[in-house]
Amino acid sequence: MSVIADALGVSAATVSNALSGKGRVSPELIERVRAKAEELGYVPSVTARALRTGRSGVIGLVLPNISNPLFPQIAQAIENAAADAGYGVLIADSSGDNAKQTLAIQRLIERQVDGIVIVPRLGTRIAELACPVAVIDSPSTPNNTVSADHWQGGQLVAEHLVDLGHRDFVLIGANPLSNVQNDRIGGMKSRIPKDGRVDVIWIERNEMVLGAGCPLGLKEKVENGFTAFAASSDLHALRALTELQRAGIRVPNEASVVGFDDLVWSSVVSPSITTVRQDAVAIADIAIGALLATIEREPSPEASNIAVAQCNRVPMALVPRQTTARLATADASASDNSSFANSSSSPPERNAP
Amino acid sequence: MSVIADALGVSAATVSNALSGKGRVSPELIERVRAKAEELGYVPSVTARALRTGRSGVIGLVLPNISNPLFPQIAQAIENAAADAGYGVLIADSSGDNAKQTLAIQRLIERQVDGIVIVPRLGTRIAELACPVAVIDSPSTPNNTVSADHWQGGQLVAEHLVDLGHRDFVLIGANPLSNVQNDRIGGMKSRIPKDGRVDVIWIERNEMVLGAGCPLGLKEKVENGFTAFAASSDLHALRALTELQRAGIRVPNEASVVGFDDLVWSSVVSPSITTVRQDAVAIADIAIGALLATIEREPSPEASNIAVAQCNRVPMALVPRQTTARLATADASASDNSSFANSSSSPPERNAP
DNA sequence: AGGATCTGATTAATCGTTTAATCATGCATA
DNA sequence: TATGCATGATTAAACGATTAATCAGATCCT
Numbered sequence: 064m065s066v067i068a069d070a071l072g073v074s075a076a077t078v079s080n081a082l083s084g085k086g087r088v089s090p091e092l093i094e095r096v097r098a099k100a101e102e103l104g105y106v107p108s109v110t111a112r113a114l115r116t117g118r119s120g121v122i123g124l125v126l127p128n129i130s131n132p133l134f135p136q137i138a139q140a141i142e143n144a145a146a147d148a149g150y151g152v153l154i155a156d157s158s159g160d161n162a163k164q165t166l167a168i169q170r171l172i173e174r175q176v177d178g179i180v181i182v183p184r185l186g187t188r189i190a191e192l193a194c195p196v197a198v199i200d201s202p203s204t205p206n207n208t209v210s211a212d213h214w215q216g217g218q219l220v221a222e223h224l225v226d227l228g229h230r231d232f233v234l235i236g237a238n239p240l241s242n243v244q245n246d247r248i249g250g251m252k253s254r255i256p257k258d259g260r261v262d263v264i265w266i267e268r269n270e271m272v273l274g275a276g277c278p279l280g281l282k283e284k285v286e287n288g289f290t291a292f293a294a295s296s297d298l299h300a301l302r303a304l305t306e307l308q309r310a311g312i313r314v315p316n317e318a319s320v321v322g323f324d325d326l327v328w329s330s331v332v333s334p335s336i337t338t339v340r341q342d343a344v345a346i347a348d349i350a351i352g353a354l355l356a357t358i359e360r361e362p363s364p365e366a367s368n369i370a371v372a373q374c375n376r377v378p379m380a381l382v383p384r385q386t387t388a389r390l391a392t393a394d395a396s397a398s399d400n401s402s403f404a405n406s407s408s409s410p411p412e413r414n415a416p
Numbered sequence: 417m418s419v420i421a422d423a424l425g426v427s428a429a430t431v432s433n434a435l436s437g438k439g440r441v442s443p444e445l446i447e448r449v450r451a452k453a454e455e456l457g458y459v460p461s462v463t464a465r466a467l468r469t470g471r472s473g474v475i476g477l478v479l480p481n482i483s484n485p486l487f488p489q490i491a492q493a494i495e496n497a498a499a500d501a502g503y504g505v506l507i508a509d510s511s512g513d514n515a516k517q518t519l520a521i522q523r524l525i526e527r528q529v530d531g532i533v534i535v536p537r538l539g540t541r542i543a544e545l546a547c548p549v550a551v552i553d554s555p556s557t558p559n560n561t562v563s564a565d566h567w568q569g570g571q572l573v574a575e576h577l578v579d580l581g582h583r584d585f586v587l588i589g590a591n592p593l594s595n596v597q598n599d600r601i602g603g604m605k606s607r608i609p610k611d612g613r614v615d616v617i618w619i620e621r622n623e624m625v626l627g628a629g630c631p632l633g634l635k636e637k638v639e640n641g642f643t644a645f646a647a648s649s650d651l652h653a654l655r656a657l658t659e660l661q662r663a664g665i666r667v668p669n670e671a672s673v674v675g676f677d678d679l680v681w682s683s684v685v686s687p688s689i690t691t692v693r694q695d696a697v698a699i700a701d702i703a704i705g706a707l708l709a710t711i712e713r714e715p716s717p718e719a720s721n722i723a724v725a726q727c728n729r730v731p732m733a734l735v736p737r738q739t740t741a742r743l744a745t746a747d748a749s750a751s752d753n754s755s756f757a758n759s760s761s762s763p764p765e766r767n768a769p
Numbered sequence: 770a771g772g773a774t775c776t777g778a779t780t781a782a783t784c785g786t787t788t789a790a791t792c793a794t795g796c797a798t799a
Numbered sequence: 800t801a802t803g804c805a806t807g808a809t810t811a812a813a814c815g816a817t818t819a820a821t822c823a824g825a826t827c828c829t
Contacts, residue, residue, distance in 0.1 A: 064785060064786065065785075065786095073808075073809085074808070074809050074810075075785085075786080075787095075809095076786095076787080076788075076808080076809065076810075076811090077807085077808060077809075079785095079786065079787060079788085080787090080788090080808090083787085085787090085788085086788080086807090086808090087805095087806060087807055087808075088807070088808075089806085089807060089808085092807085092808085106526050107785085107786075108467070108528070108784085108785050108786065109526070109527055109528055110463050110466040110467045110472060110528055110784085110785080110786090111467050111784070111785035111786040111787090111814090112785080112786055112787075113463040113466075113786090113814095114461070114463045114464050114467050114784085114785080114786075114787095114814045114815065114816085115785080115786045115787045115788085115813075115814050116786080116787070116814085117814080119463060120527075121506070121527075124507075131488070132485065132488070132680050132681075134487075134488050135484070135485070135487050135488065138491075138507065138509075139509050139511065142507055142508070142509045143509065146523070151506050151523075151527050152506065152507050153474070153504050153505065153506055153507075154477075154491065154495055154505050154506075154507050155495070156491075156492050156495045156496065156499075158492065170499065170504075173459050173462070174462055174473075174474075174504050175461070175462055175463060275683070276683055276684055276688055278686065298680065298681055298684065299684075301654075301681055301684075301685055302681070302684045302685055302686065304658070305657070305658065305661065305685040305686040305687075306686040308658065308661035308662060308686075309661060309667075309686045309687060314662075327485050327651065328485075328651055328654055328655070328681065330628070330629055331629055331651065331654075331655045332654055332655055332658040333631065333655065333658040333659040333661075333662045334658075334662060335629055417815060417816060418815075418816095426778075426779085427778070427779050427780080428779095428815085428816080428817095429778080429779065429780075429781090429816095429817080429818075430777085430778060430779075432815095432816065432817060432818085433777095433778090433817090433818090436817085438817090438818085439777090439778090439818080440775095440776060440777055440778075441777070441778075442776085442777060442778085445777080445778085460815085460816070461814085461815050461816065462816095463814085463815080463816090464784090464814070464815035464816040464817090465815080465816050465817075466784090466816090467783095467784045467785065467786090467814085467815080467816075467817095468783070468784050468815080468816050468817045468818085469784085469816085469817065470784075770829105771828105771829100772827105772828090772829095773826105773827085773828080773829105774825105774826080774827075774828095775824100775825085775826075775827090776823105776824085776825080776826090777822105777823095777824090777825100778821105778822085778823085778824105779820105779821080779822075779823095780819105780820085780821070780822090781818100781819095781820085781821095782817100782818090782819085782820100783816100783817085783818090783819105784815105784816090784817090785814105786813100786814090787812105787813085787814090788811100788812090788813085789810105789811095789812085789813100790809105790810085790811085790812095791808105791809080791810070791811095792807105792808085792809070792810085793806100793807090793808085793809095794805105794806085794807085794808100795804105795805090795806085795807105796803100796804085796805085796806100797802105797803085797804085797805100798801105798802085798803075798804095799800105799801090799802080799803095
């Protein structure tokens, strides 16, 4: 900055004004300053600017357990959206206990981030913080800024399976404390016809008893006539798929499987997994937009620090792949009309292997 | 800072000295300053300090395609190691083309990071940069600071399978341009006995012809007598596992499968995948340690900006799970002695399904 | 007692911007 | 001609820490 000023024989303030477009500088001088800056490869000191303006140009990203396989999608989308707006992204890991989430937030604030994007841990509520916050969780979460419409995603899954003639559902979740999973499971349930059967498996409960990685007993479910296995995550869908395959049950011929989130492996396994994808880019754009609006607004005592967006739920999209197929019934024509098919709760016939 | 100084009737400089332990301050005053700082909830301005000292206290993390499933492990470990050393971590996404990697690095430097940890993209070489850099790739990469010993990991895989009696190997990689994958595959090959058979599948080549997600033809391999499928990543191991399962081949009874990296799903699929794990924590600690050493060393014209560590390869560890099992042969006792078993290259007998 | 030394604290400059206040100049208007 | 106003640039004070240089006293030594 001062090097440009010296080289041009003007004051540093003028250079600052020229570069920022503020103040009054003649168009001709502005051009000369620009040229000189370019020539000297000048890059402004973000620290000096931050000190003077009180804006660091950095936002924090707090994620529940970074090793969540969904993390990459979110992180990448947030990073891109932030970069487009000229912000950097500082990551903080809130894995471990819930106290660590508070600690992570604390550290970010000490680093003087301008705002924080947070995907909260199970069962934590984000209270007013010392800086603007955008929360990405679930529409049913209080203070949620924006998120995928998990409930609608669940409906998509159920509708898809119902359309294929399924009536007997096993829904697989990990932890009922998660708003996201609850919404997904709830959405599914809401679209399962009255004449259908529903069974819900919460994996973490099972594992408390049977140990991590325990079988979910899906073979028995199939033998009991269940044909549709819908999980709240591709991780669990994959678990279901392999458990079924291993038990000699053919997917999708004898059972259909659906997951959520379109995680990396879902498209490369065999058969590839039908899933529901969230538009991470749109969510990130909205979250960052709302966060920046909150940051740029003059801080007033009565205004909340929690960013709110016009649109707070982004629709999810079904990605049909190979793990779902039309249910083969004794009377194939019946499956077209869901309200009449299988009025009894007896299991439909399955194809023999 | 000045609020403490005013409250105590001393100068700001004294407060600074008291808090940092530099200069000469009486022990008694130091204690009073500490107490007052605590009482007022004082947090130092990192920007002001950064401006004065020229150190931002932030390092950048550049990852090839954030959505790489290995990313979470690395990111989390780096973040922890950095946080322990009092540094923040700024993420940058270098997905897309290679030019974006350069751009990402550029942006980090503009943000005045003190150093950069970079996991390079395929086929890029990290040259001298304007700030200290630690490179995490593979021991066979020039300028590599530290990484897992992928070659040794490959040996672990091969030894494990050979111990189980296998002689006919299909090695599965994605892209031969990757040093990491090349090392892993190379290490495997180096431990396959002379009387063994080896076939290598490079997935990306196959997909160029057959399209993404195409079958790898593993059933035919099994019919040809191959019994061991070792992939350079759990992602590909999973692909192999499901393809085999789908073809009605039982794992591990008829074929063994091994992967790399112990990705999240590997332990929950059925059967759970035998894999080789890298010690991301140790690698991150070493990388951060070497990076900070380079940062703290006075910059001299002749010294390189690329961090070097005492130990630059961290051993990998085999995680035996359910996808690998002893090969059932006609003469079971022979499989104990690898140098004698199957001296001909004819395929061993397999169990009928 | 007088000079050297040590201790504990203060002063003031500095990092590189931003920005309100000020100033100099030219030009139009009364 | 004096006044007012617009324009284009400069001055100088911040922002909040760090740190070299300085200073005032107390202590010590001969």
